[in-house]
Amino acid sequence: MDSANTKYYIVDHQEGFLLEWCRWEYYQMCEYLKTSPSKVIITNSVTFEEYPEDEFKAENDKCVQDLKNDVQNIYNNKMLFVKPPIKDLFSNDRDYITVDGKNIPMDRICLLDMKAEKMLAPEDKQEFDVFLFGGILGDIPSKDKTSILRKEGFKSRHLGELQMTTDTAVLCTKLIIEHGKKMEEIPFIDEPEFIKMKGKKYEESTCMEGFRYILDEIDYNTGVITKKDDPKPIGNPNIYERLVFQDLNQDFF
Secondary structure (H helix, E strand, C coil): CCCCCCCEEEEEECCCCCCHHHHHHHHHHHHHCCCCCCEEEEECCHHHHCCCCCCCHHHHHHHHHHHHHHHHHCCCCCEEEECCCHHHCECCCCCEEEECCEEEEHHHEEEECCCCCCECCHHHHCCCCEEEEEECCCCCCCCCCCHHHHCCCCEEEECCCCECCHHHHHHHHHHHHCCCCCHHHCCEEECCEEEEEECCEEEEEEECCCEEEEECCECCCCCCECCCCCCCECCCHHHHHCHHHCCCCHHHC
16 A cells, blocks of 8 residues: 555445445545545446346436546546456455555455454554445345355454444544544434425435434544534435435335
8 A cells, every 4th residue: 555544445336236325325435535545446346337228227327427427527536446346356365355456465454344343443544454345225124234245254343333324334434544533432323313394394204223324523524523513414415315215126125
């Protein structure tokens, strides 16, 4: 790696598509890293870059093109797309993976896994260069889709007992590794309720049961915390204002 402050956040995409929810989560990861020297790498992108002909292709392809345009034009190629899944990036002896032209030793990769024994801590900055996430939509109760990656034998750490969206997990990891925050210092909100208004009139609400979010009391560019009277979850407004109120299309599961 170029410096101790440069890290890779790898998301191994494990859904068979790229629809709006994933598209905006990936966009938001670039936003969180816009002032950082680090990068996001999406592996297994073949699932959406070479999406087959079916009724969802137009939606998938539009989300892919919109995301790539944003990555290029807004975020200066902060995100890279790698078609093979991470399991296909190992060397023959499984000593390292090759990403972004670099050979990264297996023992320098950390899988973020709710079943890990140890919690991620600032001192892990010295041990790991890569932080690996499963790019999956969450389930309540969890279906433990991270087991797909766990069986590969990576070292692991956890981020607490509640699920996080993938972009929230990336931000949490960045705050710990790049800004030296401990988990107990990060302002969280558990199972927030999102309320949809039409003008000043209540329309509907949804509770994100089983999920933890980071509050906007922390500046994701600097790690500085400023207490607020009415803090809100950090995240993409396209998700919070629209998508959390929509049912995920069950045809994909």
